Amino acid sequence: MVARTGLYAFLAANAAAVAVLFVQGGFAANALIVLGRFAGLYGALFMAFQLLLVARLPWLDRRLGMDRLTSWHRWTGFGVLWTLLAHVVLITFGYAQLSSLDPLNQLLDLAETIEGVLRALVAFALLLVIGGVSARAARRRLAYETWHFIHLYTYVAVVLAFTHQVAVGTSFTSSSWGTAYWYTLWGAALGAVFAGRLGLPLWRNLRHRLRVTAVVPESDHVVSVYVTGRDLDRLPARAGQFFLWRFLTRDRWWQANPFSLSAAPDGRSLRLTVKTAGDGTAALRRIEPGTRVFAEGPYGAFTAMHRTRPDALLIAGGVGVTPIRALLEELSGHCVVLYRVTADRDAVLHDELRDLAAAKGAELHLVTGPAVPDRLAPAELARLVPDLTGRDVFLCGPPPMMNAVLGSLRELGVPAPQIHFERFSLAG
Structure with missing residues (x-):
């Protein structure tokens, strides 16, 4: 409850701050441009919030669980797409009212003449593709690794959108504290992703040096894998949690799969038990003892x-x-x-x-x-x-x-x- 309330409060406080920045930035020549800029600012806020939701920060994950964070990520993603679509359409039609150009030629003119607009359009196109492959119907037809690889382009879209905001955003140009606010918000969001998705997993794996000690068939279709390492009593894992496991063999090092712990951590070893559901899980039976393991986690709020x-x-x-x-x-x-x-x-x-x-x-x-x-x-x-x-x-x-x-x-x-x-x- 505390974590959920904290996230809501964080979003509400930043929504209020964005509204203040919007008013301080002044109003444009017509209502469409005003509404377009308003939508763009909240699109940027939603994008930053998205980064926080996918950062896999331990404090949030242990209290909310990755499934709830994923659900919020999905709905926030819809918010990003709709606010940015509104931003593009309203700005284009607003400027078209001030010129003699039709909306399509107006959009092309903006892309050619205003710094950062072309980058923003590329970012929006990437987000449309990512949103399309994340729809349930498309997601079911894609392997997790393919979906995940496409999803990584979100970070490219974020960088392109941010450079657009720096170049022409009224919050950056109208006040120094507005500039400081957006740099701080984006810096904190990207920093959270770097820490949770890269820094912490690298540090934990360098510290614990995990490797397979045994592979034990439980039945014709189920296998248990035992993993040990250094200082596992300092690994903050609890019964009910799961890891993203990468077994560093020649043909599996690039695949990461979520498997729960099937025994309570005892400070000496970890155990996962997996049912065969495809080539990847079937290959676990052939993993040799001594194989190095890269594990991201522990994740999940499914604990005592x-x-x-x-x-x-x-x-x-x-x-x-x-x-x-x-x-x-x-x-x-x-x-x-x-x-x-x-x-x-x-x-x-x-x-x-x-x-x-x-x-x-x-x-x-x-x-x-x-x-x-x-x-x-x-x-x-x-x-x-x-x-x-x-x-x-x-x-x-x-x-x-x-x-x-x-x-x-x-x-x-x-x-x-x-x-x-x-x-x-x-x-x-």
Whole structure:
């Protein structure tokens, strides 16, 4: 709540500052140009806010979770596109009113005669392409690596847009404190990206020097990878979190995949457990012990940090059991674990869960059967866990299952602060 309120307050304070700068910059010859400049300023503010959301700063990530930051990033992206589109259209038509040119020729004239306008148009075109490939329909058809590579052009667009703002923005030319404000805002946003996306991962990997120690098949389609390194007791990882893993082999060093920890960090080693879902995950079985690892993270708010009750209900679906198994190891108080799978053979790490539950005095229920009928419908949840509303609920699994269970929890009256889940989506 503190982090969310802080982000809202940050955006509101900067929105007010931009409004003041806009008024101090004076008004143009007609209403269209005035509105166009207004939209451009808020487009710039939204772009800076976007950078903060994708910076993967640990303080924000631990409190909000990457899925929520990604959701806000998506909606802020729409704000960037619409405000910049309004900026381009309104400015073009506004200047066209003052000249004898039609809007298209007016836009070309602005690009040819005013410094920075051509760069701004290139930036806008890049953002349109990035927005197009980020639409759900297009995103499903692209490999993560392809989508991520295209997304990197966002930083090119940001730099081009900033140079346009420096060249012709009224906030830069109208007052010295306006100039200082925009340099500070952009410097802080880009600095956050540099620190969170480059500086911190490099520093942690140089410090911990991670490498694979063992690769253990759990079943025909599931494998666990054990990783060790130096000073792992100083790595701020918690049960329920995940890393972006790069295994530095000749054919995989450029691929980064998000995998949760499947055991609570003990200061000596880390373990991830992965289900085969393509060539990349299948290749994990062939990784040799001693392979160097570059890991970004830990990421995620799916931890015991946000507990509100002494007892907990852990609900896992399929390979979503990996962070649930790690959480069970760390959590105190009485725990009930519901593990939802289609058939017994799909219950990854079930033996470990059973032994761990017995050692901790927890209840473990293996819920099997097809997706329909829903085996975790409200009546069944209430039967298995009569004191459900008095527990924290941690949920991880396939999206359809998670959506169904979240609906059941709401129907049973479980307060929202007691429900903890994360969809492990990535921004930028």
